[in-house]
Amino acid sequence: MELTGAEITVRCLAEENVEYVFGYPGGAVLNIYDEIYKQDKFKHVLVRHEQAAVHAADGYARATGRTGVALVTSGPGATNAVTGIATAYMDSIPMVVISGQVPTPAIGMDAFQEVDTVGITRPCVKHNFLVKDIRDLASTIKKAFYIASTGRPGPVLVDIPKDVTQFRAEFEYPRNISLRSYNPVTKGHSGQIKRAVQMLLSAKRPMIYAGGGVILSDAAKQLTELARLLGFPCTNTLMGLGGFPASDPLSVGMLGMHGTYEANMAVHHSDVLIAIGARFDDRVIGNPEHFYQEERQIIHIDIDPSSISKRVRVDVPIVGNVPEVLTEMIKLIKASKEKPDQAALKTWLTQIELWRSRDCLKYDRSSDIIKPQFVLEKLHEVTKGDAFVTSDVGQHQMWAAQFYKFDKPRRWINSGGLGTMGFGLPAAMGVQLAHPDAMVACVTGEGSIQMNIQELATCKQFNIPLKIILLNNRYLGMVRQWQEFFYGERYAESYMDTLPDFVKLAEAYGHAGRRIDNPAEVEDALKWAFSAEMKEKLVFLDFRTDQTENVYPMIPGGKGLSEMILV
Amino acid sequence: MRHIISLLMENEAGALSRVAGLFSARGYNIESLTVAPTEDATLSRMTIVTRGSDEIIEQITKQLNKLVDTVRVVDLSDGGHIERELMLVKVRAEGILREEMKRMSDIFRGRIIDVTDKTYTIEMTGAGHKLDAFLGALDKSAILETVRTGASGIGRGDRILKS
Numbered sequence: 023m024e025l026t027g028a029e030i031t032v033r034c035l036a037e038e039n040v041e042y043v044f045g046y047p048g049g050a051v052l053n054i055y056d057e058i059y060k061q062d063k064f065k066h067v068l069v070r071h072e073q074a075a076v077h078a079a080d081g082y083a084r085a086t087g088r089t090g091v092a093l094v095t096s097g098p099g100a101t102n103a104v105t106g107i108a109t110a111y112m113d114s115i116p117m118v119v120i121s122g123q124v125p126t127p128a129i130g131m132d133a134f135q136e137v138d139t140v141g142i143t144r145p146c147v148k149h150n151f152l153v154k155d156i157r158d159l160a161s162t163i164k165k166a167f168y169i170a171s172t173g174r175p176g177p178v179l180v181d182i183p184k185d186v187t188q189f190r191a192e193f194e195y196p197r198n199i200s201l202r203s204y205n206p207v208t209k210g211h212s213g214q215i216k217r218a219v220q221m222l223l224s225a226k227r228p229m230i231y232a233g234g235g236v237i238l239s240d241a242a243k244q245l246t247e248l249a250r251l252l253g254f255p256c257t258n259t260l261m262g263l264g265g266f267p268a269s270d271p272l273s274v275g276m277l278g279m280h281g282t283y284e285a286n287m288a289v290h291h292s293d294v295l296i297a298i299g300a301r302f303d304d305r306v307i308g309n310p311e312h313f314y315q316e317e318r319q320i321i322h323i324d325i326d327p328s329s330i331s332k333r334v335r336v337d338v339p340i341v342g343n344v345p346e347v348l349t350e351m352i353k354l355i356k357a358s359k360e361k362p363d364q365a366a367l368k369t370w371l372t373q374i375e376l377w378r379s380r381d382c383l384k385y386d387r388s389s390d391i392i393k394p395q396f397v398l399e400k401l402h403e404v405t406k407g408d409a410f411v412t413s414d415v416g417q418h419q420m421w422a423a424q425f426y427k428f429d430k431p432r433r434w435i436n437s438g439g440l441g442t443m444g445f446g447l448p449a450a451m452g453v454q455l456a457h458p459d460a461m462v463a464c465v466t467g468e469g470s471i472q473m474n475i476q477e478l479a480t481c482k483q484f485n486i487p488l489k490i491i492l493l494n495n496r497y498l499g500m501v502r503q504w505q506e507f508f509y510g511e512r513y514a515e516s517y518m519d520t521l522p523d524f525v526k527l528a529e530a531y532g533h534a535g536r537r538i539d540n541p542a543e544v545e546d547a548l549k550w551a552f553s554a555e556m557k558e559k560l561v562f563l564d565f566r567t568d569q570t571e572n573v574y575p576m577i578p579g580g581k582g583l584s585e586m587i588l589v
Numbered sequence: 590m591r592h593i594i595s596l597l598m599e600n601e602a603g604a605l606s607r608v609a610g611l612f613s614a615r616g617y618n619i620e621s622l623t624v625a626p627t628e629d630a631t632l633s634r635m636t637i638v639t640r641g642s643d644e645i646i647e648q649i650t651k652q653l654n655k656l657v658d659t660v661r662v663v664d665l666s667d668g669g670h671i672e673r674e675l676m677l678v679k680v681r682a683e684g685i686l687r688e689e690m691k692r693m694s695d696i697f698r699g700r701i702i703d704v705t706d707k708t709y710t711i712e713m714t715g716a717g718h719k720l721d722a723f724l725g726a727l728d729k730s731a732i733l734e735t736v737r738t739g740a741s742g743i744g745r746g747d748r749i750l751k752s
Binding site for chain 2: 149331
């Protein structure tokens with residue numbers, strides 16, 4: 023039977039077992055929305071801004087591992103989506119974005135709400151398509167889901183002109199798809215894996231450095247087994263938190279610009295470093311020249327060959343899917359008669375404990391002003407470390423990463439690569455919809471939350487009972503911190519004057535809120551937010567925190583791993 | 590170092606801008622780029638001449654490979670290869686220049702493909718340096734217009750780039 027393009031689009035989404043579509047209607051996608059109205063296979067979540075649709079799809083994808091789906095109209099709908107798409111691209115999140123386009127005869131005519139969407143998004147998508155022929159629609163959507171979710175995942179955009187949604191074609195959804203130009207590797211090179219294992223077994227000061235690739239490929243189990251089997255210490259990147267349990271004695275916490283003293287020192291002084299699904303970016307190792315000052319051998323496992331030897335030369339590159347490569351390694355290690363040098367390992371772990379005893383995350387616990395770190399410790403306590411935590415970008419993000427000890431993967435959801443303020447709230451919506459019974463906390467700042475505050479309305483409409491943990495210091499805190507350290511305390515435009523009354527604002531949107539001024543009230547407020555009584559409600563907690571608190575340790579831009587500013 | 594990179598891509602709309610965009614976004618330089626469909630109309634063949642350190646060239650080939658539309662990438666400079674470029678030059682051909690231009694064209698194995706009473710248009714193919722040499726050998730004021738295609742390259746012997 024022949025179906026219209028709009029019917030085909032909706033049928034394809036159903037075929038992909040899509041659970042939620044996050045979107046916003048408009049002229050070019052009206053036919054698709056008309057078909058969404060008529061079906062009940064998936065739910066549509068109406069956001070209040072297209073950027074939020076993409077972030078929500080992103081949060082959903084990060085929390086589940088499934089492909090997120092967003093639907094936007096042409097022109098401003100698509101341009102509003104770009105920040106969300108770029109965010110997903112930088113963090114390799116599987117996502118399909120469907121955008122409407124003006125009818126094919128109008129393309130290039132500067133038509134109403136026309137923009138070159140495939141052109142604008144080309145640098146920030148894994149791939150994109152403009153569907154000009156209705157007969158290609160179903161196979162294109164199939165390709166989009168396939169490309170988005172395989173290899174190094176990423177967002178794929180499908181731009182559909184309005185007339186294509188009206189035309190008719192036979193509908194058949196392809197079962198399988200193969201592309202001669204796209205064949206992502208999965209299995210690592212066995213010779214390289216052998217070399218890597220030998221290198222690991224001969225290490226005296228080994229270090230495991232695990233990134234977001236471990237989360238994306240669901241390799242937390244294999245990573246944990248590898249680290250424990252060898253007894254090697256492990257650090258996680260901002261994107262990799264939860265890939266190895268933070269409560270494990272072998273965990274040294276996060277590394278990088280705001281990583282722990284022990285993690286940065288251990289990576290810097292290691293003799294064998296194994297990078298797993300991580301990419302040595304500037305926020306992680308700082309200046310590569312400084313990194314080279316210490317000699318070490320590097321093993322690098324990544325699904326994307328272009329991530330290898332991009333910023334740092336490596337000795338044993340292994341291109342492959344992380345869980346498969348780690349499984350192979352574990353097998354070889356178990357079969358090997360060789361064991362790591364226990365005496366050397368003991369000396370190394372003792373050294374790491376010495377670094378750890380520097381207590382780099384200490385802060386003033388006797389303060390009568392609320393310390394942001396204290397709120398996060400309490401959040402961890404009250405939620406028993408079992409919440410999904412999303413964040414925006416800035417100081418609060420770093421404190422959440424440092425103080426909420428993640429033991430499980432997919433629990434920590436933040437914009438690591440692009441650093442998108444305004445990500446936290448819409449991402450949390452996607453997370454909460456994916457896990458309706460879970461505790462979901464959006465840790466945010468008063469700068470970030472205002473970038474997508476309108477989504478409080480979406481939360482009301484769809485009964486999304488997430489909890490907003492606002493660390494309100496009346497400053498763009500990270501900007502303020504840099505200005506204090508590097509700009510002679512000239513606080514240019516970093517003070518947030520005339521803030522709204524967030525409690526009243528939350529109430530105006532139909533939610534509950536509370537303002538907290540004293541450390542003594544912190545725990546009670548958090549318990550209230552996560553109480554059975556508030557289970558069905560969105561709760562907005564406005565914590566008035568210390569205005570001058572800084573994130574430590576800090577590696578200044580351009581410096582190296584061992585050049586931290588410590589408190 | 591100068592490298593000549595060949596790639597086979599799906600002959601899809603936007604393939605060229607994906608490649609051009611990759612080079613500009615990552616700050617790689619393009620000395621020349623040629624593109625046309627192959628005998629298989631679903632495939633485009635591109636030849637890119639670029640310069641960079643070994644690390645940069647490695648990244649360029651990896652990034653090109655990463656494009657979803659890319660079928661194959663080869664750095665022709667890694668082995669024996671042949672490259673040719675086509676140039677059309679319009680020169681002044683009056684008075685004593687008329688004989689001189691004909692002679693120069695013959696020496697460089699060019700072909701005169703258009704003639705007026707004042708001009709010749711010369712077609713010449715060869716490696717880029719040969720075309721440079723020809724232009725260098727001409728009196729600058731005699732050159733009215735030049736147009737070059739940029740290099741096309743192919744591996745020697747059994748080095749074959751196929752899908």
